[in-house]
Amino acid sequence: MNSRDGPADAGRTPRDLVCGRCGDSVPAARVIHLSSEPCPELTGHYESVTKSFCSDCVAAVGMLEFTAAARSRVESE
Numbered sequence: 527m528n529s530r531d532g533p534a535d536a537g538r539t540p541r542d543l544v545c546g547r548c549g550d551s552v553p554a555a556r557v558i559h560l561s562s563e564p565c566p567e568l569t570g571h572y573e574s575v576t577k578s579f580c581s582d583c584v585a586a587v588g589m590l591e592f593t594a595a596a597r598s599r600v601e602s603e
Contacts, residue, residue: 542554561574
């Protein structure tokens with residue numbers, strides 16, 4: 527950080543969360559929480575985890591799909 531830069535959390539509100547993938551601020555009303563729990567055979571190797579993400583990153587990793595209503599608004603060529 528140079529002298530012109532502010533703190534990393536400048537501009538965030540106290541209720542904003544940080545995306546676990548891109549690091550961007552995400553308003554609490556727009557955050558998506560993804561959880562993972564290992565199967566019984568793998569509990570000795572892995573722990574359960576919950577992380578917060580923005581919708582763009584969730585979509586980028588293939589965990590978010592459009593609803594039927596959103597698809598109907600898209601014009602086909």
